Amino acid sequence: MATLLRGEVPVILQPAGTAQYKGAYCPPGVPFAEVRRGPFDGKADIMARPDADGELPKVMTFGSGAVVYEYDGKDPKGRAVYRYAPRLSPSHRGVMDGVAEVYADHKLKQAGEQR
Template identity: 80%
Template sequence: MATLLRGEVAAILQPAGTAQYQGAYCPPGVPFAEVRRGPLDGKADIAVRPDPDGTLPRHMTFGGGRIVYEYDGRDGRGRAVYRYAPRLSPAHQDVMRGVAEVYAEHALKKGGSQR
């Protein structure tokens, strides 16, 4: 867990929920469930500073703005939950193309071992 400075709130990054992944890019041959996975899911050693009015920032970005997580409330431990936002993440299509390559390679290996 992150060491919190005065006013900061602990945060955790989670996979996309329906609101974030609906309509997101998914290449052929890849299960749609893969769209939910963000590259930083599960990261819990981060903190966020509320805006002057007390609200938490709507988005958290990483990788120079190429990976976006969207605020989705708090969990039972009081941490701010940010969910992966594939539709808002410029890196998403590149990541999904990489996932598609892995699925294609796996399919080739699996098909080749059945001969």
């Protein structure tokens, strides 16, 4: 774990909750549960620094802004919880289209094996 500077709060990144994924893009043939998954879920070696009012940032971005995580309170360990925000992430549609291709390929392979 990294050393905390004065005022910093440890962060954990988590999958999207209902507030983050409701209305997010999900292509046909992909289970909606896939929408919840963020590329950095589980990452816990990040720190957040509160602003002058003591508030933590509302969002954290990664990949030059392509992936967004939204603040969702603190967990029992006192870490700031940031949840994947697919509706705010510019890369979400492209990633989900890639996931749809994988599901479609898998379905074709299964159909071919059953012949």
